[in-house]
Amino acid sequence: MDTALVLQLREALGHIDDGLHKLRRILAAQADQHRSTLMLGRSQLQHALPVTFGFKAATWLTMFQRHSQRLAQLEERLYVIQFGGAVGTLASLGSQGEAVQRALAAKLGLGVTPTPWHTTRDSLTESVTFLANVAASLGKIGQDVVLLAQSDVGEVHERAVPGRGVSSAMPQKHNPISAQLLTVLASKLAGHAEGMLRASVHDHERASGRWMEEWGIVPEAVVLTGGALDLAIDLLEGLEIDVDQMRANVEASEFIVSEAVMMALAPHIGRQRAHDIVARAVQTAVGKGISFHQALSSTPEIADKLSGKELSSILEPGRYLGVSDAFIDRALANEESPATGTDS
Incomplete structure (x- = not known):
């Protein structure tokens, strides 16, 4: 079977x-x-x-x-192939057990394992x-x-x-x-x-x-x-x-490039500080109902390091695909x- x-x-x-x-x-x-x-x-x-x-x-x-x-x-x-007799020893076939097993496996196109x-x-x-x-x-x-x-x-x-x-x-x-x-x-x-x-x-x-x-x-x-x-x-x-x-x-989810802004800012002020400042800009955009670009541009720590043109480029999602x-x-x-x- x-x-x-x-x-x-x-x-x-x-x-x-x-x-x-x-x-x-x-x-x-x-x-x-x-x-x-x-x-x-x-x-x-x-x-x-x-x-x-x-x-x-x-x-x-x-x-x-x-x-x-x-x-x-x-x-x-x-x-x-699985062919080992009652308990796997092929005792009923005597010394021919292994030869019979290999012949049957070859006929069926199957491999042979070291033991049943x-x-x-x-x-x-x-x-x-x-x-x-x-x-x-x-x-x-x-x-x-x-x-x-x-x-x-x-x-x-x-x-x-x-x-x-x-x-x-x-x-x-x-x-x-x-x-x-x-x-x-x-x-x-x-x-x-x-x-x-x-x-x-x-x-x-x-x-x-x-x-x-x-x-x-x-x-x-x-x-x-x-x-x-x-x-x-x-x-x-x-x-x-x-x-x-x-x-x-x-386009309806402008914050998906916030990491890109953080990574652009990090060489200037360090990654953790950049993370916190960008997170604060996100909160500002949501709280005041302004665009992410406006919130970033109005944040002094960001505006001092990244120009408006640089921010516009960073905020293009197609540029952040790694x-x-x-x-x-x-x-x-x-x-x-x-x-x-x-x-x-």
Whole structure:
């Protein structure tokens, strides 16, 4: 039964691998296409610093590049024969036991482990935790999309499909149902990983029943992960990205470049003092209902060090993206590297 399970997993994980590659191609295209699409970066659900949607897509992409690597590394440990007889010694075959084992493994295209593994389930457990890890990454994308699709954010929208995501009571609503399902599936697979870890504690040379728990866990983990991948591919292929709304949200949040002002001021007066002065300018802008630029310009400690022209340049969000473009290039370069398992 163990060898039969391995053969089934080899075929099933081949489909998972295909899905990972398709998802990566979609994300790579989005990362490149939107490398200059300015949007808010968010920290603990608060407006933080400017980023680009291409940078966000690139960070999503790298998760699945690593998953492709993990799967390739897992194959060597997982695709192996289990053939050991009653307690793993192959005593019934006498001196021919090892030769028979190797011949059968070769016929099935499987590897051979140093010892039989009927009660050491670490590789099978690893396969389920791998699937749960993939689902968790898909859930991260789903969570991001759910938040970006909020009515008061409006930066992305799921493709409109008749009957999907509509409200039975409110005609104006279009719920990000696919993204929501990705978060649910991630939670479900986390439970499967936990269950598999519990089920892997076997006794002696043949377990008294714990391995039967796998019969429900392993196939369902494969099916749910495959379904999550298909769902994510459909979601991302049809994702509507509102570039104008992203830019509008950036422009409505002028304080997201306060760190840039602080870093420009720090060489003159020290970082901590710069932090406190800029924070006070933020409070002044909010309290008096004036622009951030006006508040900064009217702060003597800032005006003495930075000219109005310098401040205008510093306050341009597109100038404070760090090396995000280089990070996108690195992620895309990995798509062309054999080390990531890509066929591009």
